[in-house]
Amino acid sequence: MINKKVFNVKDALEGVKSGMTLMVGGFGLSGIPENAIEQLVKLELTDLICISNNAGVDDFGLGLLLKKHQIKKMISSYVGENDEFERQMLSGELEVDLIPQGTLAEKCRSAQSGIPAFYTPAGFGTEVAEGKETRAFGNKMYVLEHAFKADFSFVKAWKGDEAGNLIFKGTARNFNPNMCGAAKITVAEVEEIVPLGELDPNQIHIPGIFIQRIFQGSNYEKRIEQRTIRKN
Amino acid sequence: MINKKVFNVKDALEGVKSGMTLMVGGFGLSGIPENAIEQLVKLELTDLICISNNAGVDDFGLGLLLKKHQIKKMISSYVGENDEFERQMLSGELEVDLIPQGTLAEKCRSAQSGIPAFYTPAGFGTEVAEGKETRAFGNKMYVLEHAFKADFSFVKAWKGDEAGNLIFKGTARNFNPNMCGAAKITVAEVEEIVPLGELDPNQIHIPGIFIQRIFQGSNYEKRIEQRTIRKN
Amino acid sequence: MLDKIGIAKRIAKEVKDGYYVNLGIGIPTLVANFVRDDIEVEFQSENGVLGMGPFPFEGEEDADIINAGKQTITTLPGASFFDSALSFSMIRGQHVDLTILGAMEVSENGDIANWKIPGFMVKGMGGAMDLVASAENIIVAMMHTNKKGKSKLLKRCSLPLTGVGCINKIVTNLAVIEITDGGFKLLERAPGISVEEIVSSTDGRLIIDGDIPEMIID
C-alpha cells in the first residue's frame, strides 16, 4: 500500500504557489474542501485561476479568497450568490470564464482520463461556442472541448484511507471525483481517515492512484445555502 | 420509483432481432450475462454484431453463439482462447474488428454519455489508426474515435433493485457499467434482486435511469478460466 | 390567466408514467407538487441525485443532500447519488425523458435565451446549456410577457442564446404552445383568456388552427 497520508493542511498544500491553476471541488457550498480553502487564504497566494462550479458566497467557500483578491480568474458554470464576486467582475478586477456545467465536469474527467478533447452538443449555436471548432455527427452539431490543465486539485470526501481511497456522501460528491487526478497533484481532505482495509474495495468511489496527498480535515462547518423544510 | 423488473429472460429479451448490434458485458468469462447469452442461443438469432471485450471459450460465453454461427461480426480487444472462433475467422465466415481495450471501454462510455467522439493516443501510428483522423494536442498525437451505436446492451450485475439500480462485484464489474445506457435498450441480469431501499443510495454503481429491464438470473455457472492458486 | 401555480399544474399534466424528469429553478420546481400520484416519476437533479423526495422536516436537513437549487432535500427509496460527470452522462446521453425550465425568450424556431442579459451581472448557465442541447423533450415554463409587457415569444431571440432549435413546448400564464416547423402553434388558452389576447401578446408567428380549447386544470 502506497501511503498518501499527510498530517496537516500545511503539508497538504506544500508547493502551491501564486499564479497556479487550481481545481476546487464542490457544488454551491456542498462538498467544498473547507480546510484547503482556509489554508489558501492563510498562505496569501494571489493571481490564482480557480476551476470550480461555483464561487462560494461572500463569507464562505471561494468567497473567502475573493474577498482577499487572491483569485485572478474563475472558471465556473454558475457564480451568483456573491456580491463581492459581482463587484470584482463588473469592475474588471476578476476574469470569469463561464462554461456549461456538464462541459465543466467532462473537461475535468477528460483531464483525469488522458482524453485531450471531446465533442459535446452543449453550447452549440451560443456564444460559448464562439471561436471553437464545431462539427456535425449524424444530423446534430457539436462543439470541440479540451481537457483542463491544472496544477492542483483540492477535493473533499467523506471517508478515506491512507492509500488515498475515497468515498463521498450524498450530493457532496458532485465534481470531487471528477477532479481527482485531473491536476498534477490532487489533495484530498476527508472527514475521517479510516484504518486501511476498512473500506470495502467494491465500494470505493475513487481509488488512491488518483490522489497524491490525503489528510483528515477539521472543524467542518458544512454550511447550508438554502435551508428548505416542509411543515410537519 | 419506475419499475424496470421483468420476470424472466424471455421477457427481458423481447424485441431482440437477427442482424442487431449487441453490447455484451464481461471480461473473459467473468461478469458475463450468462442468462441473456443462453436465451440468444435459444432464440436462434443470426447475423448478430457483438461488441464485447472477449468472445468466450468454445463451450461457454459468446462461444455458445459462435458455435451456432449466430455472430456475423465481433468487435473486441482480445479473442484468443476459442478454437471455433479462430476457425471461423480464418475461413472468413466471421468478421472481426479488433480495437484497443481502453478505446473499447471509452466508446461504450461515450455512447452512454452523449459524447459522439473523443481523442485517444491509443493506436496512433498503428494499423488501428488507418483511415481514422489523427491530430496533435500539445506535442502528442491522438486518434479520433467515435461512440458505439448499439441496439441492446446485456449486462450482468451482482445485486439490483426494481428501480434498475445496480452494484457489481469485484472484477466482474469490468465493461458492464460502461455498457449501461450505451444501447437503445439495456437489459441487466443480476444474481439477486433486493427490496427497494436496501441498496445504499451512496453505493450504487449504476443508477436505474440507464437500465430499461432488470431480471433475476438463475443457474450462474461463473466459470473460472485460469484457476491459479498458491500452495499452503 | 394562470399564476405560477397554475402554470406548474398545467405542466404537471405533461409528465407521464415512467418519466425521468429534470426540473429547473423557479416555476419548474413547483411542478413536482402537482404530478398525479398514480404514476411513477423520478426527479433528477444535475448536482448528482436521482429519486428526489420532498423537502426534509425541520431538524432533518443534511448539508450533504441538496438539489441543484442548493435547497436541502430528501430522497425516496430507490434513489441514487453520483458524480457530476455521470449526472451529465444522463443528461447528454438522453436518458432524462423530460426537461422543464424557465426562459427569458423563446423564438418560433425553438431557440431559447435564459442565461444572460448583456450589461447586467451574468450568473452563468449552470447546466441549462447541456440540458437544452441534449434533451429531446423540453418544456418551457414562463410568463407570456416580460415585466414591461413585451412578448417573450419572438420571431428571433434578442438575448444571447442558451440553445438553438431545441424547445418543444411552452406553457405560459396565457397559453400552451407547441413549436412546429411553421412557428408557434397555439394548442390551448388559459381559463378566461381569448385567442385575441394571446395573439396580441405574441410577437413570433402564431399558428391558430381551428377552435382553440381552454386548458383543463384540476
Next chain:
Amino acid sequence: MLDKIGIAKRIAKEVKDGYYVNLGIGIPTLVANFVRDDIEVEFQSENGVLGMGPFPFEGEEDADIINAGKQTITTLPGASFFDSALSFSMIRGQHVDLTILGAMEVSENGDIANWKIPGFMVKGMGGAMDLVASAENIIVAMMHTNKKGKSKLLKRCSLPLTGVGCINKIVTNLAVIEITDGGFKLLERAPGISVEEIVSSTDGRLIIDGDIPEMIID
C-alpha cells in the same frame, strides 16, 4: 545468460517505492514475485483492480476476482475495484508509473510490435495499445532473439506496430538496454555474456559507451 526468472528479477530492480505498476502477461507477471519487500508498490490490472495480492489458496478462488490474464487472484488491504473506463483513465491519464510488457520486436527508436503476426491467428491487442501509447515509463521484458535466432531488437520493426516511439528500456536474457535518441544504448550485460555476443544478437544500432558492467541480480 538469464532465464525468464532472471529477466523478471532484473526488472524488479526497476520498480521503485511508491510505484503503481501494470504487468503484462508472461515474464512481466513474474516480476511481482521479486520486488523488494521494503518498498511499497501497488499492482494495477486493467480489467479493474488496484492492489492485487498473490494467488488465492485452494478453495478461496473467486470467479469474480481475476486479473487481466483471467487468473484468480487476491487483493491486499487498500485495494479497489472499478470499471473498465476508469481503469483506462488510470492508464491513459498517466497515473500508472510503470508498465512492463513483453514484445516480439522493438526498434531503435522505441517502436514496439507485440500483437500481430500477419498470416497467423491474431488474438488482439487487449490493453497493450492503450498502455504503450500512454505510459511514460515502459520496460519491455523479452528474449533478445526469437526462436530462429533472429534479433528482436531491430532498426525498424517488421511486424505491425503496437505503438510508436514509446519504449524506454528493454531487459532481455542478454542485456539491459535503454532507448536513446541515437538508438539502443547498452547499459548492462547478463552474467557471462560478452559485449560481442550482444552486438551480434542486435540488429538495430547499438551504442556502446565505455565499459559495460555485468548485471547485479540477487
